[in-house]
Amino acid sequence: AANDRFVLEIPKVELHMHIxxxxxxxxxxxxxxxxxxxxxxxxxxxxLNSLEEAKAAxxxxxxxxxxxxxxxxxxxFFEAYYEGFECxxxxxxxxxxxxxxxxxxxxxxxxYCELFFDPQGHTSRGTSWAVMMEGFxxxxxxAETRLNVKSAWIMCFLRDMSLDSAxxxxxxxxxxxxxxxxxxxxxxxxxxxxxxxxxxxxxxxRDGFKLTxxxxxxxxxxxxxxxxxxxxxxxxxxxxxxxxxxxxEKQDLIELIQKRDLGMTICPWSYLRHTTxxxxxxxxxxxxxxxxxxxxxxxxxxxxxxxxxxxNLLLVKHLCGFNDKDIAVLAKNAINASWAxxxxxxxxx
Ligand code: HPA
Ligand code: ZN
Numbered sequence: 186a187a188n189d190r191f192v193l194e195i196p197k198v199e200l201h202m203h204i205x206x207x208x209x210x211x212x213x214x215x216x217x218x219x220x221x222x223x224x225x226x227x228x229x230x231x232x233l234n235s236l237e238e239a240k241a242a243x244x245x246x247x248x249x250x251x252x253x254x255x256x257x258x259x260x261x262f263f264e265a266y267y268e269g270f271e272c273x274x275x276x277x278x279x280x281x282x283x284x285x286x287x288x289x290x291x292x293x294x295x296x297y298c299e300l301f302f303d304p305q306g307h308t309s310r311g312t313s314w315a316v317m318m319e320g321f322x323x324x325x326x327x328a329e330t331r332l333n334v335k336s337a338w339i340m341c342f343l344r345d346m347s348l349d350s351a352x353x354x355x356x357x358x359x360x361x362x363x364x365x366x367x368x369x370x371x372x373x374x375x376x377x378x379x380x381x382x383x384x385x386x387x388x389x390x391r392d393g394f395k396l397t398x399x400x401x402x403x404x405x406x407x408x409x410x411x412x413x414x415x416x417x418x419x420x421x422x423x424x425x426x427x428x429x430x431x432x433x434e435k436q437d438l439i440e441l442i443q444k445r446d447l448g449m450t451i452c453p454w455s456y457l458r459h460t461t462x463x464x465x466x467x468x469x470x471x472x473x474x475x476x477x478x479x480x481x482x483x484x485x486x487x488x489x490x491x492x493x494x495x496x497n498l499l500l501v502k503h504l505c506g507f508n509d510k511d512i513a514v515l516a517k518n519a520i521n522a523s524w525a526x527x528x529x530x531x532x533x534x
Contacts, residue, residue: 191509192498196533198519199290199298199482199494201427201450203341203371204321205306206485207286208269210239216272216281224272227264247490248457258458259403262488263373270306279320287328287336293495296533297335297525301369304354305343318361325364335529337366339397342385344370344377351385359392366524367395369427374404379413386419395524397425397450403459407431408438415441425449425522430456433471442477448522449477452484453500454492466504473505473515480519 214236217224224233226242233239246265249258273279283300290298307317321338328334340358342351358365368389370382379398386396396419400411411429415438416422425448432438432449442449449472456465472479481501483494492500498515501507507515520530 189499189502192502192512193495194294195512195516197293197295197494197498197516198480198523198525198533199295200425200448200480200519200523201301201452201482201484202286202298202494203301203303203485204282204286205266205269205303207282207487208272209487209491210236210243212282212285212487213269213272214239216274216278220272220274220278222272222274225268227261227268230268243487246488248454248488250457250461259373262458266485266488267306270303270310273307273312274316276316276320276323279317280324283321283324284327287324287332287334289493291328291332291334293493295334295494297520297523297529299337299339299366299523301339301341301371303341303343303371304358305346305350308354308357314357314361318364322361322364335525337524338364339367339369340365341369341371341399342382343372344382344399345373348382348384351382352388355385355389362392362394365394367397367424369396370398371427374399374401374410378406378410379418383418386423390419395425396423397427398423399427400429400431402428402430402456408435411438412441415445415447421445423447424524428452428455430468430472432477433468439472439475439477443475446478448518449479450482450522451479451501452482453497453504454489455484462504466501466506469501470505473507473511478518478522479515480522481515 213224224239233242246262325336328336390396398414400414404410408431411432414423414426422445427450429449430451432442451469453465481497483492483497486493520533
């Protein structure tokens with residue numbers, strides 16, 4: 186619609202996007218063909234023999250508000266998400282994966298992004314750090330020079346793996362720290378509170394990395410996990426919180442986040458796996474009205490009916506009744522919550 190032009194045209198910053206969450210059926214098919222490997226949607230699932238079969242399998246993973254709070258659905262998501270890693274083998278695959286996102290980002294006027302990647306999911310399949318990081322680095326360079334999209338990487342530890350594994354991967358990443366701006370935590374949150382990773386997050390802060398962490402909306406200890414992320418881990422709490430939307434339910438958490446002036450990355454489409462439309466708008470509105478630096482992001486676009494940051498902004502515009510001024514505030518929040526240098530921040534404004 187004509188009145189959505191503002192949302193399309195405004196310069197954007199995206200801070201919560203898993204590069205492995207952009208593995209669409211098309212990309213999976215392309216990489217599997219190129220590498221001569223069998224494509225499956227889950228480790229023990231049937232082989233997918235055509236692009237159409239791959240698309241149909243991905244379609245079943247879209248958020249469906251009629252299946253809200255279904256544990257089965259969460260497991261299906263993670264199974265498919267990690268199975269997707271199997272089709273990535275070469276430096277060219279990692280380059281193409283990153284370029285696919287960055288080209289789409291350019292079309293939406295995303296000018297700067299901080300992209301998550303999950304190194305443990307790749308090294309456990311025998312991929313070397315050099316293959317991964319040199320592919321990413323090349324894509325970053327190309328995007329900056331040809332597309333005017335700048336980017337940095339956030340290395341996420343898988344919280345369902347051990348602290349030892351996180352420490353090992355942290356050390357292995359140091360040769361690539363020139364392109365890694367921060368450290369995050371993702372994957373299945375069940376029984377994996379933020380404090381379990383205290384050691385690696387403290388070390389990363391001492392070494393100069395920025396810190397963030399997922400606090401998923403369907404976590405059973407959602408409020409306690411948000412509290413730990415906001416005020417306990419690495420001495421005083423992290424530099425940003427990913428999701429954390431349930432803070433809207435607790436005044437003390439709202440005040441804590443306000444006091445620490447933490448940015449929060451909100452991914453509306455993602456929450457439709459666990460939240461109804463009726464709950465979603467008011468929660469986001471509460472955080473926004475409290476003056477918290479929330480920004481809007483896409484999380485795993487390939488799993489969300491191809492909803493990228495633009496579509497997520499349009500969804501909150503609709504659900505929260507945001508006008509163009511509000512959209513501009515959200516865009517500004519993303520710049521302020523980002524870990525870009527002051528020079529880069531100024532270029533975007
Ligand atoms: N939650 C936790 N970890 C993830 C997600 C998510 O939605 N997507 C990719 N890794
Ligand atoms: Zn995420």
